[in-house]
Structure formats: C-alpha cells, structure tokens
Amino acid sequence: MERTVAVETGPVTDVGEPAIALRRLRRDFGDRTALAGISARLEQGESLAVLGPNGSGKSTLLRVLAGLLRPSGGEVSVLGCPLPKETHRIRGRIGYLGDQPLLYRDLTVRENLDLAAALHRLNPEQADIRIQTLLEDIGMAHRAQDRVAELSAGMKQRVDICRAVLHSPDLLLLDEPDAHLDADARTRIQPLIAATPERSRVIVSHDRELATAGADVVLELR
Amino acid sequence: MSPFSALLRKDLRVELRTLRSLPAMALFAVSAFVIFRFGLDRTTLDGELAAGVLVPTLLFAALLAINRLFVAEREEGGFELIRLAPIDRTVLFAAKASALVIYLVILELIAVPIFALFFLDSASGLLPFALILLLTNVGLAATGTVISTIATMSSARDLLAPLILLPLLIPLVIAAAGAGEHLLAAGGPDYGRFGTWLALLGLYDLIFLLVGYATFDFLLED
Numbered sequence: 001m002e003r004t005v006a007v008e009t010g011p012v013t014d015v016g017e018p019a020i021a022l023r024r025l026r027r028d029f030g031d032r033t034a035l036a037g038i039s040a041r042l043e044q045g046e047s048l049a050v051l052g053p054n055g056s057g058k059s060t061l062l063r064v065l066a067g068l069l070r071p072s073g074g075e076v077s078v079l080g081c082p083l084p085k086e087t088h089r090i091r092g093r094i095g096y097l098g099d100q101p102l103l104y105r106d107l108t109v110r111e112n113l114d115l116a117a118a119l120h121r122l123n124p125e126q127a128d129i130r131i132q133t134l135l136e137d138i139g140m141a142h143r144a145q146d147r148v149a150e151l152s153a154g155m156k157q158r159v160d161i162c163r164a165v166l167h168s169p170d171l172l173l174l175d176e177p178d179a180h181l182d183a184d185a186r187t188r189i190q191p192l193i194a195a196t197p198e199r200s201r202v203i204v205s206h207d208r209e210l211a212t213a214g215a216d217v218v219l220e221l222r
Numbered sequence: 223m224s225p226f227s228a229l230l231r232k233d234l235r236v237e238l239r240t241l242r243s244l245p246a247m248a249l250f251a252v253s254a255f256v257i258f259r260f261g262l263d264r265t266t267l268d269g270e271l272a273a274g275v276l277v278p279t280l281l282f283a284a285l286l287a288i289n290r291l292f293v294a295e296r297e298e299g300g301f302e303l304i305r306l307a308p309i310d311r312t313v314l315f316a317a318k319a320s321a322l323v324i325y326l327v328i329l330e331l332i333a334v335p336i337f338a339l340f341f342l343d344s345a346s347g348l349l350p351f352a353l354i355l356l357l358t359n360v361g362l363a364a365t366g367t368v369i370s371t372i373a374t375m376s377s378a379r380d381l382l383a384p385l386i387l388l389p390l391l392i393p394l395v396i397a398a399a400g401a402g403e404h405l406l407a408a409g410g411p412d413y414g415r416f417g418t419w420l421a422l423l424g425l426y427d428l429i430f431l432l433v434g435y436a437t438f439d440f441l442l443e444d
Binding site for chain 2: 066067068070092093096101102103105115116118119124
C-alpha cells in the first residue's frame, strides 16, 4: 500500500555535497508502507520543512535520516554518507529531537546534559560552559538541579532541545520542536535551532507556517 | 568522564534514587531463605544442600534486576541516545554488566550473612566461596545483559528473559553449586576441586563476555 507522496519545491542545486539526498526512499513496517518513493535534496546550510498530516511518515523520515531506522528501499545519503552502510560516520554529527524526549526521568536536567556531553566525548570544561550557556539561553538554569520527572512537558522539550544541540551538530533533525512550548520559549529556542551556513536543518511539523518560515526546501508527505 | 563511566554512574545514581531493583532482590532472597527454613524444617544446612539453597536463590533474585536492566533505555530513549552518539555501543554492554555485578555483590553482602545466620554452623567456607560468587556474578551479568537486551526488543520481554536465560545459566549453577558443596561441607571447606570449578566459571565468563562484545552492536540495530 502506498500512502505517501513526496512533493518537492524550492531550489535544487548540484553544487557541492548535499546535506541530505533522498532517492525513492521507502520504509515499510511489516505489510504497511510508511514512506514510499520519497526524493529530496538539501544543500549544506539549508533548511528543509517536512509537512503532512498525522501518520504521513514525518517522524519515520526523521528517524531514517538519523540512522535510527534502516530504509527498506531507495537511496539515502546524509552528510555525504550513504545509509545504512555508513551510519557510523554520521553518529555525533546529528542533533536529533524526537517526538519523545531522550531524557532520563530520574536524572536532573544537568545530569542528563552531562551524560549527553560524555556520550559525545565533549571536553568536560568546555561542556560545562556550553551547558550553562544553553540552560541560560532557554531560561532553565534555575531548574538545572531538578529531576526531569518534575518538569512540565514544555520544560522537558526545552531541555531536550539543549541536548540535541549540545554537541554543535552539522545537521539538526527536529520533530515538532515547538510542541508544548509557550510564546516566550518559542522565541528563546529559535536561535538554537536555526539553520546556519555550517548547519543544515530538517524540521517536521504539521504547522505549515512554523515549518516553512526560513525553509529553503519544502517536502509534503500525504 | 568516559562514556563507560558516565553510563555506569547514571545507572548507579538512578538505582540509589529510585531503589527499584536492590531492595526487591534482597527481600526476595531473605524471603526465600525463610521459606526454605520452614519448608525443609532444618536449622542447619551443609554441603550440597547448602549450596543448592544459596546459589539458586541468588540466581532468581538476580532475575529481578535483569528484567529491569533496560527499562529506562526502552522507555526514556536511552537506546537512541547511544545509537546517536559517536561511541562503540559495546560501552553500554560493559556499563550494564558492571552495574549488574555491583548489584549482585551488594545483594550477596546482605543475603549471604543472613543465609549463614539461618543455616550454617561454621562460616569458614564463605571466604573462598566469595571468590566463586564473584566469578558467578560476572557470568550472570554478561549473560543477563545480552538476554535482557534481546528481551527488551521483544513484545514478550517479561517472559523471554527468564525463558532464555535460565537454560543458559545451567553450567554456571552447576559450577557454583559444585564448588559450594565442597566449600560449605560440614567438616569445613574442602579445596579438592576448587581450581576446577574456578576454571570452569572463568571459562564461562570469558565465553559470554566475548559473546556480548561480539553481538551487542548487532542487538541494538533497528
């Protein structure tokens, strides 16, 4: 069953190695096809907005790009590495914000970020400074010693964004980054998750306005 | 901090805060000793009967921790954190197995003196038996970590771990109980085949540490 159709708009160039190149990507879960024939290309430093209704495969696409799911067919290249063959080469270069926070509930905010820094082998002193700066940027420095279980959904989302950008990734994969966030928090996270010349971005949302703001490429899944 | 230290510290910290595994393991072991005391209607045990009560009780208590070993990784995104990080995934195997060894040592520090109080006339065999238990712990931790990972990825996880694990642990139980039979003998410890049991346990540990090291990366794949 094919349920997903890709519609690509925006610039497609052949200059340099793309951040993402998809060619007829397919992903099945048993008999069910979640992604069928997705093709897209994103250059370094660009932003890709992925739109679509619930169940259209947006989160699945993000997980494939992060190397968390194997594609069932087609070709996927992320940061110049064909997946799944060279998934090991993109580890540590991806900042992934999933639909569920990747945070341990019984650790504090600070302990979660320290753990993420250690797993990414960041220099401890530089990581300390980076974590403190990020927590201040998102307005969570005063809750650094609180357990994640004690935080609201919006606060967890802010901390998870810090975790995703902590190691200064080359590619950000963001699944509904504004979920649970109030207006102030949305403003605070914008600079952290923006695409820059050194960092490409894929943002998944069913909010067209939010996702397409600043997007260079738009991919619609149906 | 190395990824291994960070992961081990995380597990110990979470256990210290939540006390989800250790108290249950200790309570199970003590309850089992009470049941054996009344069920066997004996106030003293020695030789094969002493080993036959102590070793399986510790093994079944260990199952409680093994069943819970990867709960946080499954429910709170720990597997994704590891898979996104630029580290060898066997670091998680090493950290989990080490945490399990520490839990088992703590369990034995509580349960073995209580066992001695309930059943033993002389504790002179316990010191050499501690070495046997330490090697048993390593084998139990290595096998338990591998099987717990497999079970975690399955929908029948609560059933799978004991069903697969118990048959694999039979050589370990034979060696530990065989050594215990001589070390906890009525007339004092008999060291006749001590070296043989140590070698058997060492071999078992080596095999399952290698199996864990060789397969763990594959087990975490999609």
